[in-house]
Amino acid sequence: MSGGHSTYTPTNGFTKWLDSRLPLIRVMNDNVTNFPTPKNLNYWYTFGAILTFCLAVQLVTGIVLAMHYVASADKAFASIEYIMRDVNYGWLIRYVHMNGASMFFLAVYVHMFRGLYYGSYKAPREILWILGVIIYFLMMATAFLGYTLPWGQMSFWGATVITNFFSAFDQVIPGLGSGVLEWLRGDFAVDDAAVKRFFALHYLLPFVIAGVVFLHIWALHVPGNNNPTGIDVKGPQDTVPFHPYYTVKDGFATAIFMMLFAVFVFYAPNYLGHPDNYVEANPLVTPAHIVPEWYFLPFYAILRAVPDKLTGVLLMFGAIGVLFFVPWLDWSKVRSASYRPVFRQFFVLFVIACLALGWAGAQPAEGAALLIAQVGTFYYFIFFIFIMPVVGLWETPRKLPESIAKAVLAKNGHAAVQPAQ
Amino acid sequence: MAHSPSETVNRRDFIYIMSATVSAAGAAVAAWPLIDQMNPSAAAQALSSTEVDLSAIQPGQIVTVTWRKQPVFIRRRTEKEIAEAHEGDTASDLKDPQPDAQRVFKPEWLVLVGICTHLGCVPSSQVRGDYDGWFCPCHGSHYDTSGRIRKGPAPKNLAVPNYEFVSDTKIVIGEGKTPAETSKEHTA
Numbered sequence: 001m002s003g004g005h006s007t008y009t010p011t012n013g014f015t016k017w018l019d020s021r022l023p024l025i026r027v028m029n030d031n032v033t034n035f036p037t038p039k040n041l042n043y044w045y046t047f048g049a050i051l052t053f054c055l056a057v058q059l060v061t062g063i064v065l066a067m068h069y070v071a072s073a074d075k076a077f078a079s080i081e082y083i084m085r086d087v088n089y090g091w092l093i094r095y096v097h098m099n100g101a102s103m104f105f106l107a108v109y110v111h112m113f114r115g116l117y118y119g120s121y122k123a124p125r126e127i128l129w130i131l132g133v134i135i136y137f138l139m140m141a142t143a144f145l146g147y148t149l150p151w152g153q154m155s156f157w158g159a160t161v162i163t164n165f166f167s168a169f170d171q172v173i174p175g176l177g178s179g180v181l182e183w184l185r186g187d188f189a190v191d192d193a194a195v196k197r198f199f200a201l202h203y204l205l206p207f208v209i210a211g212v213v214f215l216h217i218w219a220l221h222v223p224g225n226n227n228p229t230g231i232d233v234k235g236p237q238d239t240v241p242f243h244p245y246y247t248v249k250d251g252f253a254t255a256i257f258m259m260l261f262a263v264f265v266f267y268a269p270n271y272l273g274h275p276d277n278y279v280e281a282n283p284l285v286t287p288a289h290i291v292p293e294w295y296f297l298p299f300y301a302i303l304r305a306v307p308d309k310l311t312g313v314l315l316m317f318g319a320i321g322v323l324f325f326v327p328w329l330d331w332s333k334v335r336s337a338s339y340r341p342v343f344r345q346f347f348v349l350f351v352i353a354c355l356a357l358g359w360a361g362a363q364p365a366e367g368a369a370l371l372i373a374q375v376g377t378f379y380y381f382i383f384f385i386f387i388m389p390v391v392g393l394w395e396t397p398r399k400l401p402e403s404i405a406k407a408v409l410a411k412n413g414h415a416a417v418q419p420a421q
Numbered sequence: 422m423a424h425s426p427s428e429t430v431n432r433r434d435f436i437y438i439m440s441a442t443v444s445a446a447g448a449a450v451a452a453w454p455l456i457d458q459m460n461p462s463a464a465a466q467a468l469s470s471t472e473v474d475l476s477a478i479q480p481g482q483i484v485t486v487t488w489r490k491q492p493v494f495i496r497r498r499t500e501k502e503i504a505e506a507h508e509g510d511t512a513s514d515l516k517d518p519q520p521d522a523q524r525v526f527k528p529e530w531l532v533l534v535g536i537c538t539h540l541g542c543v544p545s546s547q548v549r550g551d552y553d554g555w556f557c558p559c560h561g562s563h564y565d566t567s568g569r570i571r572k573g574p575a576p577k578n579l580a581v582p583n584y585e586f587v588s589d590t591k592i593v594i595g596e597g598k599t600p601a602e603t604s605k606e607h608t609a
């Protein structure tokens with residue numbers, strides 16, 4: 001809608017002068033304050049704002065940590081202990097950054113499931129969705145790199161195992177994988193060269209994310225928000241200005257989110273982490289049970305679901321890659337799953353499959369956990385490449401409301417029809 | 422972009438293609454140092470040999486030394502372990518078949534890079550797995566007493582580094598050839 005007409009009129013001499021040189025206030029007005037937003041957005045829609053908050057928290061705490069952290073195989077672990085014990089409020093800043101990564105992923109998962117449920121990836125929002133998947137991918141890279149920095153046992157072995165994914169390409173062209181592996185590590189093993197480059201990239205990527213977030217919001221503001229009914233905005237009666245309606249709603253949700261965040265930071269700062277990461281990296285001893293951070297567990301389960309190394313690695317990357325094609329995999333004309341009784345049930349199963357994969361990823365890959373990982377992996381892919389296209393073709397959707405305004409009135413019927421008493 | 426009224430290729434098209442080509446080549450040349458700096462540096466390459474004194478190692482014992490910052494297992498095999506390795510030569514579950522004779526210089530001494538060929542964990546020398554060799558706890562790979570993969574997701578045998586015996590009780594890892602290379606020369 002930023003392509004449409006502007007609703008801003010400068011009122012005084014200064015704003016008129018500024019507007020004809022750098023129309024900053026106009027851009028803010030048209031894209032934030034007065035941005036026409038569907039009136040029916042629910043709380044699932046507040047996670048965009050929550051994600052922006054998370055990114056800001058990671059940037060601020062990260063830059064502060066970087067002032068004390070030493071990127072070297074000899075000193076990294078000690079510098080983390082120094083941050084925890086000696087730096088003023090170092091423990092707080094580090095715990096916020098550590099748990100901030102988890103909160104960031106929690107929010108992004110809610111945000112993504114929301115998009116899948118309401119069909120927000122469908123035309124005209126394909127680019128918006130793809131930019132989101134790119135952000136998610138960059139987040140995973142950033143979090144992986146960050147997790148190696150404290151140079152604990154999990155940092156080291158996580159970095160070893162994950163960089164080793166690339167050695168699978170030796171099965172395609174002998175020597176290719178090992179070449180890429182040495183290139184990534186800058187040595188024959190994960191060591192000083194690796195921790196230095198991982199730190200440089202860990203510092204860089206969040207700013208790249210910020211850039212892609214800008215494009216993501218731009219791509220959002222051309223078609224405007226989708227909404228829980230999935231039908232298009234038909235006119236001004238369907239929208240309210242972003243401010244104050246959604247600044248308040250987003251602000252309220254962010255405040256609740258911060259409470260959850262604070263519970264982790266102050267009462268269970270290491271609950272989501274792994275105790276082995278407080279043991280300094282030892283290249284000669286692998287911990288008995290390597291597990292990644294919780295937000296990677298479903299992918300880890302997919303990796304281990306098949307006995308062949310190359311297939312495992314390809315499936316794991318494929319699980320992310322398939323998300324890029326979702327806009328073209330769903331052949332239903334109706335966006336919102338609220339009006340798609342059959343798809344909705346498959347969607348619920350999909351959420352369950354993801355959770356089950358997460359559970360299986362934390363267990364040793366054997367017995368029931370392995371079986372669940374295999375069933376989960378199967379469903380994960382079948383959901384995208386078969387269920388999504390096919391269900392859209394034969395399912396009879398429920399009747400869609402005529403407009404967002406009518407849908408809102410139907411839901412709160414009394415208030416609209418009867419005068420207040 | 423029509424530069425001239427005629428549709429034929431003209432000088433301007435030529436200049437356009439040439440300048441684009443030269444720019445692309447220039448960009449590629451400039452990118453190479455930026456890519457290559459990521460490869461192991463001369464300092465990392467220089468640490469490439471390790472000398473090990475074998476005299477203190479008892480039969481049945483496995484010691485771990487480091488070579489190029491990576492663990493290397495040195496196992497003084499017992500008669501039983503050597504026999505198991507030979508039996509394994511003809512086993513049907515070998516994923517990466519190689520006779521034991523091509524993996525050692527002297528049957529008593531087995532020298533291996535201690536990195537699981539699946540995703541790079543260090544297999545355990547305490548928990549020796551179903552084949553009495555090594556067990557990798559990360560995703561459950563079992564290696565035999567010749568370091569060959571017998572069960573689990575790893576695709577290849579544990580690698581044998583190049584090394585040489587400089588005396589009866591001393592080896593230098595990273596120098597000389599691998600046993601497989603040497604045995605090929607003998608048969609050739």
Ligand code: HEM
Binds near residue numbers: 059061066146150206
């Ligand atoms: C997308 C945003 C970011 C994410 C998801 C993220 C994630 C992480 C994670 C998971 C850790 C490991 C925490 C631990 O176990 O100790 C970490 C550490 C670190 N990060 Fe970030 N980070 C982000 C942004 C940044 C930024 C912008 C900087 C600025 C330089 C930064 C600097 C650091 C430093 C110095 C460490 C090591 C100290 C520590 O481990 O606590 N991070 N990061």
Ligand code: FES
Binds near residue numbers: 542557
């Ligand atoms: S790294 Fe050894 S089994 Fe995966």
